[in-house]
Amino acid sequence: MTRKYDQIIVIDIECTCWEKLPPPGQETDIIEIGICPLNTATGERLERRSLIVQPQRSTVSPFCTRLTSLTQEQVEHGISFVQACNILRFDYQSHRRVWASYGDFDRQQFERQCAALGVTYPFGASHLNVKTLYTLIRRLRHDVGMADALRLLDMPLEGTHHRGGDDAWNVAGLLWRLLLERQKG
Ligand code: AMP
Ligand code: MG
Numbered sequence: 001m002t003r004k005y006d007q008i009i010v011i012d013i014e015c016t017c018w019e020k021l022p023p024p025g026q027e028t029d030i031i032e033i034g035i036c037p038l039n040t041a042t043g044e045r046l047e048r049r050s051l052i053v054q055p056q057r058s059t060v061s062p063f064c065t066r067l068t069s070l071t072q073e074q075v076e077h078g079i080s081f082v083q084a085c086n087i088l089r090f091d092y093q094s095h096r097r098v099w100a101s102y103g104d105f106d107r108q109q110f111e112r113q114c115a116a117l118g119v120t121y122p123f124g125a126s127h128l129n130v131k132t133l134y135t136l137i138r139r140l141r142h143d144v145g146m147a148d149a150l151r152l153l154d155m156p157l158e159g160t161h162h163r164g165g166d167d168a169w170n171v172a173g174l175l176w177r178l179l180l181e182r183q184k185g
Contacts, residue, residue: 029055034164050165052078
């Protein structure tokens with residue numbers, strides 16, 4: 001199937017989490033998928049979407065609620081992981097487009113969770129790590145978190161940090177800035 005370069009699908013997930021290791025019997029689950037398609041011709045961010053996903057193997061801890069603002073009650077009303085993956089494929093053609101996230105965590109979690117639950121991986125092979133790109137283009141010696149990356153470029157952090165939809169939106173803005181900077185040489 002031919003690959004499409006008209007948009008980059010920027011993704012940011014939130015997951016169940018704990019201060020230290022998961023409690024016995026629980027596994028990290030995706031609880032939110034933030035999606036922001038970036039038009040590669042104009043830089044327009046086409047949508048700021050948030051899919052709330054029901055965790056199948058864990059529950060939302062108070063620690064996780066403090067970090068993400070998401071509660072167990074909220075995620076219990078979410079869609080299933082397999083439904084969320086289908087939305088990515090059908091609504092965003094995620095398997096045919098380049099997708100991007102800030103760091104490698106999102107890709108690894110999708111790979112792990114798809115394998116563990118027997119769900120078809122919704123993406124193709126082209127993943128863009130915006131954190132690596134940032135480090136290289138800005139010629140930094142160490143990588144930095146998303147909030148610092150925005151701050152260093154005097155860009156606002158729009159919405160709520162650690163919410164998938166807002167994080168994806170901000171990462172898409174950052175990515176476009178980097179692509180423009182690269183063009184200028
Ligand atoms: P983020 O995109 O930075 O909001 O982080 C994505 C996910 O990584 C969160 O939903 C958590 O599951 C996990 N995470 C991020 N920061 C922390 C932290 N300080 N402690 C534990 N888990 C974290
Ligand atoms: Mg996030």
